[in-house]
Amino acid sequence: MALTEERPPLELTSGEEAVVRKPLGVFTRPSDSPGWRSWLTTVDHKKIGIMYGATAMAFFALGGLEALLIRAQLAQPNGQVLDPQVYNQLFTMHGTTMVFLVIMPMLAGFANYLIPLMIGARDVAYPRLNAFSYWVFLFGGLFLYSSFFLGGAPDSGWFNYAPQSGVAYSPGHGIDFWVLGLQITGIASLVGAVNLIVTCLNMRAPGMTLLRMPVFVWMALVAQFLLLFAIPVITVALFLLMFDRLYGANFFVVEAGADPLLWQHLFWIFGHPEVYILILPAFGIVSDVIPTFSRKPLFGYPFMVFSGIAIGFMGWGVWAHHMFASGVGPVSVAAFSLSTMFIAVPTGVKIFNWIGTLWRGKLSFTVAMLFAVGLVSQFTIGGLSGVMHSVAPHDTQQTDTYFVVAHFHYVLFGGSMFGIFSGIYYWWPKIFGHKLSERIGKVHFWLMFAGFNLTFGPMHIVGLQGMPRRTATYPEGMGWDLMNLLETIGSFLIALSFLVWVYNVVRSRKNPHAGADPWDGRTLEWATSSPPPVHNFDVEPTVGHLDEWWHRKYDEDESGRPVRREHYEFLSAVDEVSLGRGGREPQVDTSSIHLPSPSYWPIVIALGLPLISYGLLYTYWLSALGGIMVVGGVVGLGLEPSVDPEAGHDDHGHDDGHGPGPGTDATGEEAELVGVGAGDGATASGDRAGSGERA
Amino acid sequence: MVNTGSRFWFGVVALGVIGALAYLLASGGEPYGTLVLAFTAVAGLILGVTSITLRDGDVALAADGAPSTAAERRPVATRFAAAWPATAALGAAVCAVGLATGGALLYVGFAILGITLVEWMVQSWAERSTADATVNQRLRNRIMYPVEIPALSLIGIAVAVLAFSRILLALPKAGSTVVAIVVASVILGVGVLLSSRPRVSSSLLAVLVVLGAVGLLGGGIVAAVAGEREFEEHAEEGHAEEGPEEGSGSGPGAEAPEGTGHADEAPAPAQGQGGG
Amino acid sequence: MSVSEQTAPPEVVADRADHVPHDAAAPAHHTSTGLSNEKLGMWLFLGSECLLFGGLISAFLLYRSKDVEGMVGPAVGDLYDIPFTSVSSFVLLMSSLTMVLSLSAIQRADHRRARTWLLTTAMLGATFIAGQVYEFTSFVREGLGYTTNLQSSAFYTLTGFHGVHVTIGILMLVSLFVMSLRGRLPAERSETVEIVGLYWHFVDIIWIIIFTLVYLIPA
Amino acid sequence: MVRRGRLTLLGLVVALVAGGCARDAPQDVLEPAGPLAETLDNLFMPIFWVAVAVFVLVEGLIVYAVVRYRRRRDDNDDELPVQFHGSTKLEISWTILPALVLGLVAVFTIPVVFTLSAEPANALQVSVTGQKFWWGYQYPEGQSEFGIEEPIVTANELHIPAGQPVFLTLTSPDVIHSFWTPRLNGKQDVVPGRTHTWSLEAYEPGVYSGQCAEFCGTSHANMRLKVVAHDQAGWEDWVEGMQRPPQKPLSGLAAQGFELFSQKGCAGCHQVQGSFESVAADSPPAPDLTHLFSRDCFAGCIYDLDDRNELEAWLRDPQRKAGSLMVIGELTEDEIDALYSYLETLE
Amino acid sequence: MSVSDETLAREAQAEHDAQTEHEGHDHPSDRSYVGIALILAVLTALEVASFYVEDQLGALLVPALVIMMIVKFVLVVAWFMHLRFDSNLFTRVFVSGLVLAVGVYAATLTTFRFW
Numbered sequence A: 001m002a003l004t005e006e007r008p009p010l011e012l013t014s015g016e017e018a019v020v021r022k023p024l025g026v027f028t029r030p031s032d033s034p035g036w037r038s039w040l041t042t043v044d045h046k047k048i049g050i051m052y053g054a055t056a057m058a059f060f061a062l063g064g065l066e067a068l069l070i071r072a073q074l075a076q077p078n079g080q081v082l083d084p085q086v087y088n089q090l091f092t093m094h095g096t097t098m099v100f101l102v103i104m105p106m107l108a109g110f111a112n113y114l115i116p117l118m119i120g121a122r123d124v125a126y127p128r129l130n131a132f133s134y135w136v137f138l139f140g141g142l143f144l145y146s147s148f149f150l151g152g153a154p155d156s157g158w159f160n161y162a163p164q165s166g167v168a169y170s171p172g173h174g175i176d177f178w179v180l181g182l183q184i185t186g187i188a189s190l191v192g193a194v195n196l197i198v199t200c201l202n203m204r205a206p207g208m209t210l211l212r213m214p215v216f217v218w219m220a221l222v223a224q225f226l227l228l229f230a231i232p233v234i235t236v237a238l239f240l241l242m243f244d245r246l247y248g249a250n251f252f253v254v255e256a257g258a259d260p261l262l263w264q265h266l267f268w269i270f271g272h273p274e275v276y277i278l279i280l281p282a283f284g285i286v287s288d289v290i291p292t293f294s295r296k297p298l299f300g301y302p303f304m305v306f307s308g309i310a311i312g313f314m315g316w317g318v319w320a321h322h323m324f325a326s327g328v329g330p331v332s333v334a335a336f337s338l339s340t341m342f343i344a345v346p347t348g349v350k351i352f353n354w355i356g357t358l359w360r361g362k363l364s365f366t367v368a369m370l371f372a373v374g375l376v377s378q379f380t381i382g383g384l385s386g387v388m389h390s391v392a393p394h395d396t397q398q399t400d401t402y403f404v405v406a407h408f409h410y411v412l413f414g415g416s417m418f419g420i421f422s423g424i425y426y427w428w429p430k431i432f433g434h435k436l437s438e439r440i441g442k443v444h445f446w447l448m449f450a451g452f453n454l455t456f457g458p459m460h461i462v463g464l465q466g467m468p469r470r471t472a473t474y475p476e477g478m479g480w481d482l483m484n485l486l487e488t489i490g491s492f493l494i495a496l497s498f499l500v501w502v503y504n505v506v507r508s509r510k511n512p513h514a515g516a517d518p519w520d521g522r523t524l525e526w527a528t529s530s531p532p533p534v535h536n537f538d539v540e541p542t543v544g545h546l547d548e549w550w551h552r553k554y555d556e557d558e559s560g561r562p563v564r565r566e567h568y569e570f571l572s573a574v575d576e577v578s579l580g581r582g583g584r585e586p587q588v589d590t591s592s593i594h595l596p597s598p599s600y601w602p603i604v605i606a607l608g609l610p611l612i613s614y615g616l617l618y619t620y621w622l623s624a625l626g627g628i629m630v631v632g633g634v635v636g637l638g639l640e641p642s643v644d645p646e647a648g649h650d651d652h653g654h655d656d657g658h659g660p661g662p663g664t665d666a667t668g669e670e671a672e673l674v675g676v677g678a679g680d681g682a683t684a685s686g687d688r689a690g691s692g693e694r695a
Numbered sequence B: 001m002v003n004t005g006s007r008f009w010f011g012v013v014a015l016g017v018i019g020a021l022a023y024l025l026a027s028g029g030e031p032y033g034t035l036v037l038a039f040t041a042v043a044g045l046i047l048g049v050t051s052i053t054l055r056d057g058d059v060a061l062a063a064d065g066a067p068s069t070a071a072e073r074r075p076v077a078t079r080f081a082a083a084w085p086a087t088a089a090l091g092a093a094v095c096a097v098g099l100a101t102g103g104a105l106l107y108v109g110f111a112i113l114g115i116t117l118v119e120w121m122v123q124s125w126a127e128r129s130t131a132d133a134t135v136n137q138r139l140r141n142r143i144m145y146p147v148e149i150p151a152l153s154l155i156g157i158a159v160a161v162l163a164f165s166r167i168l169l170a171l172p173k174a175g176s177t178v179v180a181i182v183v184a185s186v187i188l189g190v191g192v193l194l195s196s197r198p199r200v201s202s203s204l205l206a207v208l209v210v211l212g213a214v215g216l217l218g219g220g221i222v223a224a225v226a227g228e229r230e231f232e233e234h235a236e237e238g239h240a241e242e243g244p245e246e247g248s249g250s251g252p253g254a255e256a257p258e259g260t261g262h263a264d265e266a267p268a269p270a271q272g273q274g275g276g
Numbered sequence C: 001m002s003v004s005e006q007t008a009p010p011e012v013v014a015d016r017a018d019h020v021p022h023d024a025a026a027p028a029h030h031t032s033t034g035l036s037n038e039k040l041g042m043w044l045f046l047g048s049e050c051l052l053f054g055g056l057i058s059a060f061l062l063y064r065s066k067d068v069e070g071m072v073g074p075a076v077g078d079l080y081d082i083p084f085t086s087v088s089s090f091v092l093l094m095s096s097l098t099m100v101l102s103l104s105a106i107q108r109a110d111h112r113r114a115r116t117w118l119l120t121t122a123m124l125g126a127t128f129i130a131g132q133v134y135e136f137t138s139f140v141r142e143g144l145g146y147t148t149n150l151q152s153s154a155f156y157t158l159t160g161f162h163g164v165h166v167t168i169g170i171l172m173l174v175s176l177f178v179m180s181l182r183g184r185l186p187a188e189r190s191e192t193v194e195i196v197g198l199y200w201h202f203v204d205i206i207w208i209i210i211f212t213l214v215y216l217i218p219a
Numbered sequence D: 001m002v003r004r005g006r007l008t009l010l011g012l013v014v015a016l017v018a019g020g021c022a023r024d025a026p027q028d029v030l031e032p033a034g035p036l037a038e039t040l041d042n043l044f045m046p047i048f049w050v051a052v053a054v055f056v057l058v059e060g061l062i063v064y065a066v067v068r069y070r071r072r073r074d075d076n077d078d079e080l081p082v083q084f085h086g087s088t089k090l091e092i093s094w095t096i097l098p099a100l101v102l103g104l105v106a107v108f109t110i111p112v113v114f115t116l117s118a119e120p121a122n123a124l125q126v127s128v129t130g131q132k133f134w135w136g137y138q139y140p141e142g143q144s145e146f147g148i149e150e151p152i153v154t155a156n157e158l159h160i161p162a163g164q165p166v167f168l169t170l171t172s173p174d175v176i177h178s179f180w181t182p183r184l185n186g187k188q189d190v191v192p193g194r195t196h197t198w199s200l201e202a203y204e205p206g207v208y209s210g211q212c213a214e215f216c217g218t219s220h221a222n223m224r225l226k227v228v229a230h231d232q233a234g235w236e237d238w239v240e241g242m243q244r245p246p247q248k249p250l251s252g253l254a255a256q257g258f259e260l261f262s263q264k265g266c267a268g269c270h271q272v273q274g275s276f277e278s279v280a281a282d283s284p285p286a287p288d289l290t291h292l293f294s295r296d297c298f299a300g301c302i303y304d305l306d307d308r309n310e311l312e313a314w315l316r317d318p319q320r321k322a323g324s325l326m327v328i329g330e331l332t333e334d335e336i337d338a339l340y341s342y343l344e345t346l347e
Numbered sequence E: 001m002s003v004s005d006e007t008l009a010r011e012a013q014a015e016h017d018a019q020t021e022h023e024g025h026d027h028p029s030d031r032s033y034v035g036i037a038l039i040l041a042v043l044t045a046l047e048v049a050s051f052y053v054e055d056q057l058g059a060l061l062v063p064a065l066v067i068m069m070i071v072k073f074v075l076v077v078a079w080f081m082h083l084r085f086d087s088n089l090f091t092r093v094f095v096s097g098l099v100l101a102v103g104v105y106a107a108t109l110t111t112f113r114f115w
Ligand code: HEA
Pocket: A275, A276, A278, A279, A321, A322, A324, A340, A341, A343, A344, A345, A347, A348, A349, A351, A379, A380, A381, A382, A383, A384, A385, A386, A387, A389, A390, A391, A395, A398, A399, A400, A404, A407, A408, A411, A412, A415, A416, D051, D054, D058, D097, D098, D099, D101, D102
């Protein structure tokens, strides 16, 4: 919100006493204090990215635990592990968690952390809104989970079909928690989407044209557009359901003449773009990982970009393939069946282009690469079962069976989760300065790979043998027993592999520093130190190429073969490890780089939202309190300058995309010019020194 | 110079007067209680005036004439702060009346008390924060503006909307359309007038504003008292479940749409925020 | 994209020179597209709002056209007071004009006019809301509560959402007015007014659609 | 390492598929037992093989690339592979080829959508209600070509003549259910407020298992059903039996049960034609019990009716089927015995 | 280079143009704003009038109303919201949302008719 920051730098009317005693207490604006408090008020996209990731992984453990309980119940016919009521809560929360609280935030985390680094920016477009998004997501998730302690979690499945989700059939508060919780996280996604889109479009370094952006940035951008347009649709659905449940409206009350298919349409108009929101960034991740470890550029970059955009577009025209058995009429069924099939075309382009990238490369199978190739191979399986679904008449045999469950776990786990793990192993050294152990990582990968296939492979079979999903139990004699047992064993293998990963993370702190560019990376994030400084780059990069960093490191000989340059310059001060092989540091004064200051408002506003929601369920007083926090917080955020004029301008500064005013701007610009000039000088002299050393 | 102490006593006066009036009305003319309350008010008045003439406890007075140092300079905000005792008293009064009459007034009283409490606390915290009054003022503003600005605007909008809609409801159907046209034209007309005549005197402006406000509020009150026009029920079938609309005579519109608005408000501002 | 593309050594300073706008008077956006972050953000948000209102409008259209046997209470269409709603629509439409006049005034640094128009816009908005409160109340008096039937739920939800949007808009206008009074809205910040204006006009165009689809076109 | 992993996997998959298919699975989609299911199967098989072909192609390419181009231990890391950036020709071809393949798939698919949605001629008409958590069936009167003069009402077990098309009209009074008998046809959701239609046909007499496939609440898993297809004689027998009203028991334990049936409120929900007709015939809240003992299973076909213990257990506590909407007071063992004897007479 | 590649390149070029073009500051005059408002007013009046002659218009009513609605919509968006004068990017962002909304919801409403 731009109602802001015209406050002139503080000047005392009295003119004396330059040093004002800083008042104590929470009401002052936070400064960049170290320790845990800095995490609460940070607006640094990197810290926020890390928090997203950590939170999402915690939710993954929760969602996984729920899955394990589900599998325990289904291990044998007539399972007695769980009550049906509990079972229903578990699969609902499992699906909701995995989709909304694991993969979406995980990918938001990657996007947050990486987009500015990859496009050469100092931060995202609206750093404080970024923090806001994170907190909203976190509190939304906690709100949703609090339902377990407040009378039972939602229990009508992750798409909560009306009228089962209406008050008449789900009288408890479970569904209310679901409705309100998703509205809250929806706000987070929407704000995040606006923020990241503006970042991608507006914050690129000089020369970083759209067609020089790394594929991850592209795919994240497409996904954010999908979010931007899909979130309001589910918001409508959730609002209608909420008014039905809380205020007696009639949107899904069949007795009043309502049509439950309205819910299905609204949900899936959101739901299908949503699945591409879940997969596209993962595609982006592997599109950056595979070239790095094949040591050659991505095959057909423009096609990759375009197919991503095409998937994004086509994803809007297929939603009713989730309703082939709902009775939408043959014309609709035929139309949606057709449109669904053809989404395989742009996806196929991606698969083949990845194979083209592998082709005649020099593949090193790091764990990141294993997961990336794992994605390519496993997602294909899920995609192919998707195409089988798209054959509408036969989908009436497949829908709501374990065949669908197999399909979406292959695309979600074999696709998104594999992509996420690939990204985790790939960027870990960038984020924390040291690698995860490759050795343990390989154990992790193979265990997970085996467990995954053992869990979800047999689901294809039981699905076609007629086992419906969402059944808390099944009788003997259906021919499903063996497969279900195998699936359960497989799921515990996955759990084991997850523990291996946790172990890897825990002990990774002892690993040696990995250096700024441990994988010989291609994109700009590798050109700065690991972990990057708060301001990302000491020198703002100017981009001349796709894969800019690679081009800065490699030249070509006459035959077109790349040869490593003698010298190249990192974009910020790096560590010893990175300086071998011709790497140089820029010599610049970074003290004049100003980043936005931390702020309390994001977390205050975000806390208000669950309060409002609890209030709607229990007492309006809470809502009033929450409302005051939200409205006050929003205005407070608006009135607060994004750069604290009272904070010392020593270690961080303003670059939040637009200066506070022309005056300050000039200084910013000056600083940059000076900085760059100095950097260049340093390069020159450094070069000489370097060659001297070598000689 | 109206100082802190006197303000408190004037608060008591207000309490007494209002209490007396309310008691009179509520009890249907019972004299003793009314007299007690009225005399409380008189006593408060005397004490307040005394307090002013004796100027006790006035820091500014004590500092008068002394060289003004940063530490001693009278905090700018105090001008404002001194109103809080009075509002506290008012709140208490309203509460008392509310207790006596039973009903919504009690909550209004609580609200006033609550607001006073918060404002006063923040105010005094800010005043003791630093030696510099301007800084202190800023500190206060930083915390309170985010709440005050929207709250005040909201209240303003709500009052205007309420008043105007009462007027519309009181008039016959065609009449409300005409009035709506007239009001809108007047607003637009005044806008045009003001912008085409850059030299409209500020007193004329003030007159206009006051006239408008008085007209709106007065009209609203009159209309509310006069009650709504007759509406004919359009119900075709038997009314299944329409209980909630009854009960609330004073609310804006009926219960149900209000409920909608209420629910909307929660996430909507945040969405608005997302864009800007 | 071919291998032969030469790596240009980063000729930073030269490249930078024509990238950074030197026009100090214009609001300096050193963004890649030259557009301001806030404005782009607002447009993105408005694009997203299209899907929000689209959903609500569709729900209403669907349920209004539905023939429900033994529907309780009146149909919304029977209660419309078209003359009055026309006035309301008109008021909102004119508020768009005053909004844009305010923007154009502040761009000329004509703060007095800008304030006048801001306030006029806000008051027109309030008139609209008052009209809506009036309309809702009279509908309820005529027997159409929020929960009465399908149509009524859909109608109140749709128009209520719109009303809340208008209210938020008025709040922003009043804030701008206050800021301007306190001298915190110099001409260089006219973009703030522009952005609030975008939101305001958007709310207006939504009403243009609602007025036609919901009120004028018969069920 | 990689190759070994993959081979094991492949072996595993083959083993699983083989193991899976060999098994006796009464709801196996891939063993159609009627013309409609067969149409679906015929559609599925070619598409399955297309998928297999693509699978083999893609995975083959990946495995080949992984094995062939992986970095070897003795490689010189400074020597980089040829840096090619793509090939428009290739990329266009792998855009167009899948599109063609899919076009072919579509050509087969779309007509089937329409043929299957048409109403078959001369079909037996049955209205089906799906409700929490059982299926009700009504055969409208006057279908003389099927021998049905009087309406027939039954639950959970759908009886049909083999070799003849059956046309279902489905409705739901509460939430969405989905009617599914995998070996006879795909599934059709039953959305409350809407009326859906669906066809069934079995080639051979037999019992075909199915179940509700849309999540509908606590006992969704227990909302099973059976379709019993009869040969001509069997069908006629069944229809005849169903049209004969049961006798009121006049003496003994059964007569006691008869009394209890109304005393204990059973008749408030259940209909027994000719004896208790207190509930609306078109939307009964509970299964019609007129010919209870003509069935094999009860309560959403999860309990065996032949087993006396099951039914007694049901009367002791209907909540043994979690979430069941049958709510009754506690019955003594004697009452249960009496009720059982009465119910037994309902053949 | 492929066709699509060129398209993207052109887009990038267009974007660059927008960049150099420096956001046309040639905003329309107040006079033209008032003019637009007048047109809008007249259209609204026509819309309302159509309500009173509903019967005479017959089948024309709905198309006429929709056309007037669209014209009003476009006028406000183009002039008051400056899309005519502003960067193309804004138009694209907004129109994609709008078109998506219209397309998706129109399709949804039609599916309710096929049964
Ligand atoms: C990451 C998420 C993700 C992704 C990417 C996809 C991708 C696809 N999905 Fe999936 N889907 C889900 C997540 C996802 N899905 C979920 C969660 C559900 C269930 C929701 C619920 O009910 O709970 C679901 C359900 C679902 C259904 C409904 C099933 C039912 O309930 O009846 C359908 C029906 O058509 C479908 C189809 C497809 C198709 C055609 C694709 C395509 O995009 C796949 C395209 C990819 C390929 C085809 C592979 C690569 C291509 C080639 C190698 C080219 C050559 C190929 C050919 C010539 C065929 N999906």
